Amino acid sequence: xxPIPQVVLPDGAAVPALGLGTWMxxxxxRRAGDEAAALAHGLDRGxxxxxxxxxxxxGGAEEVVARAIAGRRDEVFLVSKVYPHNAxxxxxxxxxxxxxxxxxxxxxxxxxxxxxxxxxxxxxxxAFEALRRDGKIAxxxxxxxxxxxxxxxxxxxxxxxxxxxxxxxxxxERGIEWALLPWMRARRMPxxxxxxxxxxxxxxxxxxxxxxxxxxxxxxxxALAWLLRQRDLMVIPKAADPAHVAANRAAxxxxxxxxxxxxxDDAFPPPSGASALAML
Ligand SMILES: NC(=O)c1ccc[n+]([C@@H]2O[C@H](COP(=O)([O-])OP(=O)(O)OC[C@H]3O[C@@H](n4cnc5c(N)ncnc54)[C@H](OP(=O)(O)O)[C@@H]3O)[C@@H](O)[C@H]2O)c1
Numbered sequence: 001x002x003p004i005p006q007v008v009l010p011d012g013a014a015v016p017a018l019g020l021g022t023w024m025x026x027x028x029x030r031r032a033g034d035e036a037a038a039l040a041h042g043l044d045r046g047x048x049x050x051x052x053x054x055x056x057x058x059g060g061a062e063e064v065v066a067r068a069i070a071g072r073r074d075e076v077f078l079v080s081k082v083y084p085h086n087a088x089x090x091x092x093x094x095x096x097x098x099x100x101x102x103x104x105x106x107x108x109x110x111x112x113x114x115x116x117x118x119x120x121x122x123x124x125x126x127a128f129e130a131l132r133r134d135g136k137i138a139x140x141x142x143x144x145x146x147x148x149x150x151x152x153x154x155x156x157x158x159x160x161x162x163x164x165x166x167x168x169x170x171x172x173e174r175g176i177e178w179a180l181l182p183w184m185r186a187r188r189m190p191x192x193x194x195x196x197x198x199x200x201x202x203x204x205x206x207x208x209x210x211x212x213x214x215x216x217x218x219x220x221x222x223a224l225a226w227l228l229r230q231r232d233l234m235v236i237p238k239a240a241d242p243a244h245v246a247a248n249r250a251a252x253x254x255x256x257x258x259x260x261x262x263x264x265d266d267a268f269p270p271p272s273g274a275s276a277l278a279m280l
Pocket of ligand 1 (some may be wrong): 203242
């Protein structure tokens with residue numbers, strides 16, 4: 001098995017390009033043990049980037065993550081997100097402290113604004129910087145920001161400390177290739193791709209199955225390998241089934257050749273113009 005490639009953040013921290021999502025986890029108490037085991041299975045395979053949020057399972061997903069990382073916190077690059085309505089100067093600090101309690105840790109490696117709301121960006125950045133100075137977060141970033149939002153953020157005094165922007169990106173949703181991805185690349189800000197399997201729907205597309213069977217891989221592996229071949233992306237598939245976790249990890253061993261890439265471009269064409277940022 002090849003090692004998982006790493007992505008280097010603007011402050012020099014190296015993060016595995018393939019991690020673990022947690023949306024829909026922590027919603028049912030009886031499933032929490034299995035969900036934590038699936039995450040631990042991923043950690044054992046080097047998928048040590050875990051993405052969660054105060055929103056997921058109303059805090060339940062963070063509690064599942066706490067179970068998965070118990071006794072191995074130092075192995076993990078831990079990401080959580082604050083609701084826009086909690087992103088004010090004092091409320092973001094309080095929300096982060098609640099997340100830390102649920103996660104049973106004293107620090108996050110990355111704290112994201114989940115999407116842009118009505119709180120002025122400068123206020124959220126001030127809260128994030130205060131959390132960083134206090135050691136409660138190592139760095140911060142945003143999610144669901146289009147190029148215009150990022151440009152506004154970038155113009156703030158400490159806006160350039162933004163480590164990443166987590167957005168919807170997969171074969172069937174390539175709109176960000178038009179403006180957002182080039183904007184971020186020009187500033188060396190790596191992107192975190194969410195719903196890389198299109199929440200499972202992408203995997204049912206016949207064109208993807210055709211390419212996958214031609215090269216002896218699964219649709220999920222092709223979808224992930226297509227993202228991972230771009231060296232500056234972090235990719236966070238969610239899998240509660242340990243067999244899915246193992247299959248996703250194997251995507252790092254899959255190199256797509258020119259014929260496969262051309263077939264994928266044919267079936268899932270890149271954007272031909274500007275469009276609003278797609279989000280879930
Ligand atoms: N910032 C945001 O606004 C935002 C929005 C959406 C998502 N996210 C983050 O991104 C993560 C991933 O996105 P997502 O959860 O929306 O969707 P996703 O990762 O694209 O798809 C998850 C679905 O795919 C299935 N799956 C996983 N691996 C598979 C495999 N190898 N073969 C077949 N099916 C497979 C999972 O099933 P099982 O669970 O049964 O294994 C689950 O039903 C989230 O969990 C969350 O952490 C962030």
